[in-house]
Amino acid sequence: MTDRNASTGDxxxxxxxxxxxxxxxxxxxxxxxxxxxxxxLASFVRDARAVLxxxxxxxTAARHLAAMSDMARxxxxxxxxxxxxxxxxxxxxxxxxxxxxMSRKLLAIVSAVVLVGLLSGAAYAGVLPxxxxxxxxxxxxxxxxxxxxxxxxxxxxxxxVNEVDDGQAGDIEQSQVGNFDEGATDDTxxxxxxxxxxxxxxxxxxxxxxxxxxxxxxxxxxxxDSDDGDAEDSDEGASKDSDDGEAGEDDGA
Amino acid sequence: xxxNFPQTLDAxxxxxxxxxxxxxxxxxxxxxxxxxxxxxxxxxxxTAEVFLQVVRDLPNFAGDERDFRSWxxxxxxxxxxxxxxxxxxxPVHESLDAPSEGTVAMSAEEDALTGLAGERVRQIIQGLTAxxxxxxxxxxxxxxxxxxxxxxxxxxxxxxxxxxxxGLEAIxxxxxxxxxxx
Numbered sequence: 274m275t276d277r278n279a280s281t282g283d284x285x286x287x288x289x290x291x292x293x294x295x296x297x298x299x300x301x302x303x304x305x306x307x308x309x310x311x312x313x314l315a316s317f318v319r320d321a322r323a324v325l326x327x328x329x330x331x332x333t334a335a336r337h338l339a340a341m342s343d344m345a346r347x348x349x350x351x352x353x354x355x356x357x358x359x360x361x362x363x364x365x366x367x368x369x370x371x372x373x374x375m376s377r378k379l380l381a382i383v384s385a386v387v388l389v390g391l392l393s394g395a396a397y398a399g400v401l402p403x404x405x406x407x408x409x410x411x412x413x414x415x416x417x418x419x420x421x422x423x424x425x426x427x428x429x430x431x432x433x434v435n436e437v438d439d440g441q442a443g444d445i446e447q448s449q450v451g452n453f454d455e456g457a458t459d460d461t462x463x464x465x466x467x468x469x470x471x472x473x474x475x476x477x478x479x480x481x482x483x484x485x486x487x488x489x490x491x492x493x494x495x496x497x498d499s500d501d502g503d504a505e506d507s508d509e510g511a512s513k514d515s516d517d518g519e520a521g522e523d524d525g526a
Numbered sequence: 527x528x529x530n531f532p533q534t535l536d537a538x539x540x541x542x543x544x545x546x547x548x549x550x551x552x553x554x555x556x557x558x559x560x561x562x563x564x565x566x567x568x569x570x571x572x573t574a575e576v577f578l579q580v581v582r583d584l585p586n587f588a589g590d591e592r593d594f595r596s597w598x599x600x601x602x603x604x605x606x607x608x609x610x611x612x613x614x615x616x617p618v619h620e621s622l623d624a625p626s627e628g629t630v631a632m633s634a635e636e637d638a639l640t641g642l643a644g645e646r647v648r649q650i651i652q653g654l655t656a657x658x659x660x661x662x663x664x665x666x667x668x669x670x671x672x673x674x675x676x677x678x679x680x681x682x683x684x685x686x687x688x689x690x691x692x693g694l695e696a697i698x699x700x701x702x703x704x705x706x707x708x
Contacts, residue, residue, distance in 0.1 A: 291698075296691060300665050313701045314694065317650065318666055324644040325559035326667050329570055334554065337574045338547055344581045345541045 396420050531591040539584060550577060553595065557602050559667040563651055563659065564606050572609055576602045596674040599664060603678055650700050658693030661686055 291299070291311075298305040302319040304312035329337065395401045396409040399421035410420040537545035557576055561569040579601050587597055651659055657679075664675045672690070676683040 291691065291694065293687075296694060299694060300662075300690070310698055310702055314698050317647070317697060317701060320643045321563075321647045321651065321666055322559070324647045325563045325663075326555045327559070328551075328555040329558055329573065333570050334550065337554070337570075337577055338543070338550055340574060341546050341550065341577055341581050342543050344578050345538075345543075345546065 531594070535584075535594070546581070549580075553577075553598050556667045556669065557598060560599065560602055560663050561606060563663040563667065565652075566606065566609065572602075572605055575609075576605050579605065592674065595668070596670060596678055599668045599670060600678045603660070650697055653700055654693050654696055657689050658696065661689040662693045662697075665690055 295305040295311065299311060299314050300318060302315050302322065304315040328334070392401075392409060393413075396406060396413065397420055399406060401409060406421075413420045534545045534548050538549060554573060554577070558569055558573045561572045561576075566572050576598070580598055583601070587594065589597065651663075654662065660679055661675055664670050664678060665672075668675075670678065672683050672686050675690075676686045679686065681689075
C-alpha cells in the first residue's frame with residue numbers, strides 16, 4: 274500500500290499539510306494534538322522504533338565485540354609496527370635492553386678470563402690431565418712460554434730425529450731413485466725393449482732366410498751356427514745404434 | 527554516553543574494551559534497525575561490518591558525540607551501498623525469496639518476536655520510496671537532525687525535509703486507508 278494506491282476520496286482527508294512542528298513531534302513519537310490520524314502516525318513511529326531498533330541478542334553482541342576488540346588490537350599493533358616505538362616507550366625499554374646486553378658481555382669476558390687463568394695456573398703447576406697439559410703446553414710454547422709438559426721435550430726430540438731421517442732418507446731416495454727411474458731406467462727399458470723387438474724382427478727374418486735356404490741342406494749344426502751368428506750380429510749392431518741415438522735424444526730433451 | 531563521550535572516545539582509541547562496549551551498546555540497536563529497515567537479509571553481518579570499520583577508521587574521526595553518531599550512520603549507509611553493489615554483481619547466489627532493495631526484510635525469529643506490529647511496520651515501510659525510507663529511518667532510528675541526515679545522504683537539507691514530509695504523508699495515508707479497509 275502506498276500513497277499511489279490511495280483513492281481520490283481519501284486524499285481529501287489529507288488536505289491539510291503537516292506543519293514542521295507537527296512533523297517533528299510525530300517523528301519523535303508524540304501526537305501533537307487530538308487528531309486521530311496523527312496519533313496513529315506517532316504510534317507507528319514508536320512501533321517502528323521498537324520493532325526495528327531491537328538490540329542484537331547477547332550472542333551476536335558478544336561476537337561483534339570480540340571482533341572489534343581483535344581489530345582494535347591489530348590496529349594498535351599495526352600502528353606501533355609502522356610508527357616504531359613511541360619516545361616514552363623507547364627510553365626505559367632501550368636502557369634496560371642496553372644494560373642487559375652489557376651485563377651479558379661483561380659476564381662472558383669475566384668468565385673467559387677466569388677460565389684462562391685457572392688453566393694457566395694448572396698448566397704451570399703441571400697438574401692438568403695429560404692431553405690437556407700437552408695441548409696447553411703447545412699453545413704456550415708457540416707463545417714463547419715454557420710450561421712443564423713431557424710432551425714438549427718429546428716433541429723436540431721427535432722433531433729432530435724425524436727431520437734428519439726424513440731429510441736424508443727422503444732426499445736420497447727421491448732424488449736418486451726418482452731420477453734414475455724416471456730418466457735412465459725408463460728410457461733404457463723402452464729403448465732396449467724396442468730394440469729387442471727390432472732385433473727379434475731381424476732375427477726372425479734372418480732365421481727365416483736361413484731356414485728357407487739351409488735347413489734341408491746343412492742340418493742342425495749349420496742352422497745353429499748361422500742362427501747364433503746372425504742373431505748376435507744383428508742384435509748388437511741394431512741395439513747399439515738405437516741406444517745411442519735415442520739416449521742422445523733423451524739427453525738433449 | 528553523554529558527558530562521558532570524550533573520555534569514552536579516548537579510551538576506545540587507546541583500545542579499552544569497556545569503551546568499545548559502551549559505544550556498541552549505544553549505537554548497535556539503531557544501526558541494526560536502520561539496516562533492517564533498509565531490507566537486508568542478514569542485518570547482523572552488515573552491522574558487524576559497520577562497527578569493524580568504525581574501529582578501523584576511528585583514528586581519522588574528529589568531532590563531538592553528534593558528529594560521531596552521524597559518522598557511524600554514514601558508515602552504515604556506505605556499507606549498505608557496498609553490500610547492495612556486491613549482491614548485484616552476484617545475482618546467481620541470491621535466493622529467489624531474498625528481499626531486494628526497497629523491501630524490508632526480517633527473519634522469522636524477528637517476526638515472531640515483533641508479531642503483528644512488526645509485520646505492519648514492515649509493510650508500511652516497504653511502501654515508501656528508497657529515499658523516503660532512507661531519510662525516515664535515519665530520523666526515527668538514528669535520531670539525526672535534518673542537517674545531519676543531509677550530510678549522511680549527501681543531499682541538501684531542503685531535499686531531506688521534502689523527503690521526510692512526503693514519506694510521513696505517505697505513511698499517514700496508508701494508516702488511514704488501513705482504517706478504512708479494516
